[in-house]
Amino acid sequence: MSLLRVVGRPMLASMFVAGGLNCLRNPGEVAPLAEPVVRPVADRVSALPDSTEQLVRLNGAVQVVGGVLLGLGRLPRLSALALAVTLVPTTLAGHRFWDAEGPDRSQQTVHFLKNLSMLGGLLIAADDTGGAPSLLWRGRHAAQGLRRDAGLVRRSVRATARPAAAAGGLKARMSACKPGR
Numbered sequence: 001m002s003l004l005r006v007v008g009r010p011m012l013a014s015m016f017v018a019g020g021l022n023c024l025r026n027p028g029e030v031a032p033l034a035e036p037v038v039r040p041v042a043d044r045v046s047a048l049p050d051s052t053e054q055l056v057r058l059n060g061a062v063q064v065v066g067g068v069l070l071g072l073g074r075l076p077r078l079s080a081l082a083l084a085v086t087l088v089p090t091t092l093a094g095h096r097f098w099d100a101e102g103p104d105r106s107q108q109t110v111h112f113l114k115n116l117s118m119l120g121g122l123l124i125a126a127d128d129t130g131g132a133p134s135l136l137w138r139g140r141h142a143a144q145g146l147r148r149d150a151g152l153v154r155r156s157v158r159a160t161a162r163p164a165a166a167a168g169g170l171k172a173r174m175s176a177c178k179p180g181r
Contacts, residue, residue, distance in 0.1 A: 002131070005073065005076075006073070009070050009076060009125065010070075010072075012070065012118070012121050012122070012125065013066075013067040013068070013070040013079075013083075014067070014071070015118065016063040016066060016083050016086075017063070019060070019063060019090070020059075020060040020061065020062070020063030020064035021060070021064055022060070023056050023059060023060025024057055024060040024061060024064065027054075027057045030056045030093075031053045033093050033094055034089070034094075035052050035093075037092045037093040038055050039052070041089065042055060059086050059089065062082055062085075062086050063083060063086050063090075065079075067079075070083065070125065076128070076130070077126050077127070077128065077129075080122045080123075080126040081126040084122040084126060087118060087122065090115070091115040091116070091119070094111070095109075095112040095115060097109040097111075
C-alpha cells in the first residue's frame with residue numbers, strides 16, 4: 001500500500017469517527033437539526049426507525065464503523081461508500097446555509113463546502129482500487145482471454161481436421177483395396 005493511502009485514509013476517516021461518536025453519545029443535541037431531513041426520509045422508507053434520535057444514532061454508528069474500517073484500510077472502498085452515504089443527510093441537516101442569515105450564513109456555507117469536499121474525497125476513495133485491477137476489469141480481462149483461447153482452439157481444430165479427415169479417408173480406401181477383404 002502506498003504511503004499516501006496509509007496516511008490519507010486515517011486523516012479522511014478521523015472526522016467521521018469523531019462526529020459519529022458525538023452522535024452516538026449525544027443524539028439529542030443533533031436530533032432537532034436532523035428533523036427536517038430525517039422526517040421525509042423516514043416516512044418513505046419503512047425499514048428505518050421512527051425516532052429521529054435513533055436515526056441519528058444509526059448514522060453515527062455507521063460513521064464510526066466506516067471511519068475505523070477506512071482508517072485501518074479494511075474494506076476501504078465499501079467503508080468510503082458507506083461514509084459518503086451518511087455524509088449527505090448529515091450535510092443537508094447540519095449545514096443549511098440557505099436558511100441561515102448574517103454571519104452564520106457564511107460559516108454554514110464554509111461547512112457545507114467542506115462536507116462537499118469530503119464527499120468528493122470519499123467518492124475518490126470508493127473508486128480507488130489500491131493499484132490492483134477492479135473486479136470489473138478482471139472480469140472483462142478474463143472474458144477477453146477466454147475468447148482468445150476459444151479462437152485459438154477453433155483455428156487449431158480447423159487446421160488439423162481437414163488433414164486428419166483426408167488421412168482417414170485415404171486409409172479407408174487403402175484398406176478397402178487390400179486383397180483378402
